[in-house]
Amino acid sequence: MKGMQKTKKTDVIVLGVGGMGSSACYHLAKKGLNVLGLEQFSIPHDKGSSHGETRMIRKAYFEHPNYVPLLRRAYQLWDELEEETGQKLFNRCGMILYADESSEVYKGTLRSSEEHQLPLEKMSAAEAMKKWPAYKPFEHHSVLFEPAAGFLYSEKIISAYVSLARENGAVIRENQEVVDFFPAGEGVAVQTKAEIFYADKLVITAGAWTISVLKELNIPFQLLRKNLSWHTAGKEHSAENGTPAAFFDLGENMFYMFPSVNVKGVKIGKHSGGEPINRPEEKQIKTPDRSFLQPIESFIDTHLPHASKKYNDFVSCIYTNTPDQNFLIDRHPKHTHIVFASGFSGHGFKFASVIGEILADLTTEEESELLTDFLRLRRFNG
Ligand SMILES: Cc1cc2nc3c(=O)[nH]c(=O)nc-3n(C[C@H](O)[C@H](O)[C@H](O)COP(=O)(O)OP(=O)(O)OC[C@H]3O[C@@H](n4cnc5c(N)ncnc54)[C@H](O)[C@@H]3O)c2cc1C
Structure with a gap:
């Protein structure tokens, strides 16, 4: 750690500010937490999974009816986001x-x-x-x-969430690649190439990079x-x-x-x-x-x-x-102050509003009532 710049401890760090991470930053900042979002590229960018202007949203979910309660909440939150920003972010064309x-x-x-x-x-x-x-x-x-179906303007939504998170006090830093994180006392230390940051909690929303960021979970993504x-x-x-x-x-x-x-x-x-x-x-x-x-x-x-x-x-x-193409959202099995969401299997963006809320709840409470077993880690490792 020689030569590393140390910074003041914050309440929560969000690792990866794409579709899910931008929403998590917003929900956490709205709860009054001090949030630091770290994104390896600019926001938004075209190297991950949320670019290309638009994403479809629908409620009669062929993948599984278990997703419908999540979608109901996602829809409410999309309406609220449009109201809060005054922007058209959801085209309800069916x-x-x-x-x-x-x-x-x-x-x-x-x-x-x-x-x-x-x-x-x-x-x-x-x-x-x-x-x-x-x-x-x-x-x-x-x-x-x-x-009730339609499409969301995905890149505009990421920018909107980041703006609102910043308005609510979040610090969101671009071009900051996280190279490691490890437990530190009661919290966590997060290391970029130049700095080391400390927080009570860590939210990992690294998209496709979860494959290396959370290698130790051995999920066959x-x-x-x-x-x-x-x-x-x-x-x-x-x-x-x-x-x-x-x-x-x-x-x-x-x-x-x-x-x-x-x-x-x-x-x-x-x-x-x-x-x-x-x-x-x-x-x-x-x-x-x-x-x-x-x-x-x-x-x-x-x-x-x-x-x-x-x-x-x-x-x-x-x-x-993921192997069953259902999302993976949970607390880290060894470090309970780390939560993560990944494995969106090509159908996650429409849920970004509610995933951010679930991650914020898991960070501040024991549980989130919206998170059910079919999305948790234990389905893969018993
Ligand atoms: C072609 C295509 C079409 C799709 N169509 C639909 C659709 O119609 N409807 C739908 O609901 N979903 C759709 N999806 C799926 C949906 O877009 C994704 O599930 C969702 O965008 C994933 O969001 P994410 O936050 O997990 O990933 P991303 O948005 O990629 O965010 C992850 C972020 O983490 C950052 N990061 C990773 N590692 C680090 C690190 N070490 N340090 C700092 N930052 C880091 C990345 O740079 C990135 O910004 C589609 C996906 C694709 C590819």
Whole structure:
């Protein structure tokens, strides 16, 4: 530790200020704690999992009905965030699911809707095409429309949370890579390349970097490189005209797309598949290869008659998958004053508002009533 600058102890350090960390900083600062957020890059940035402008949000959750109570709280908190900032951060355009009735996505969506009385509109492929000509399903597709769904402006949200956290007294430092942390007395010491910081509590929200930051937990996270591309599209795709987001379950492949919010056009991603990578740094690719473009082009050819196959923007991004693709949120098994949240498995952003609240509760209380066993560490190690 020779030559290291020591700083005054704070109540809580948040390691990683992306989607989840920015929300945690906000909720902790709002509770009146002295918060220090440490982010290795600028805020927001395009090297992790929260960039690319937008993220989908829906409540009739095909992944598992257990997520619905969390989503109800997430929705309340998104409304509050919009009210507090005066910014439009959530476009409530709805989402259309096109799938066969035998698909797990279709059945799971109906199951969540029935268990939690969530409104869904069922219609035929022909009816849906008449209503939303941007999307051309197969004739045999069944269609579910969820009016409460839509999309969030993810990067604007991170900036909004950071601004509000700062207004509530948080200190958030960019370009500060944490290289180590260790117990120190009753609290924790957190080391960057140049400084060492002390706090009573530590919240780890390191996204894909959790694989190294919390190596000792031995969670077999799988990192997947995922790509997003934007394509020029007609007015049929315009968010301004109220076009909903869409998800196509085509069996082997699943695609999702967002209505156009700017000149870049419709944003398309492939939920299935992805390239395994060992470290987050491997995700940086600036131009897509044919193995990504070919399925997107063929999808557009068949299902998006008003969009161009030629892409005009592209980003790559990371899914941090757990073995069961459910999130991982808990207290550190050896150090109870450290809590963490990771493993969002490609579907976490819509929950960022409530995850920040859960992490703040775990920091200040024994428990969070919103955190149930299916998201905790013990499911992996008994
Ligand atoms: C292509 C794509 C599409 C997606 N679509 C959706 C969707 O439609 N809906 C949805 O709900 N979810 C979606 N997701 C998932 C969602 O975006 C992620 O689950 C969520 O953004 C993860 O947030 P995070 O805070 O865990 O990670 P990040 O936002 O990546 O934040 C982690 C932060 O920790 C920082 N950090 C790490 N290590 C250190 C260190 N040592 N020192 C300092 N800082 C550090 C990183 O720099 C980073 O800023 C998608 C993901 C991708 C990749």
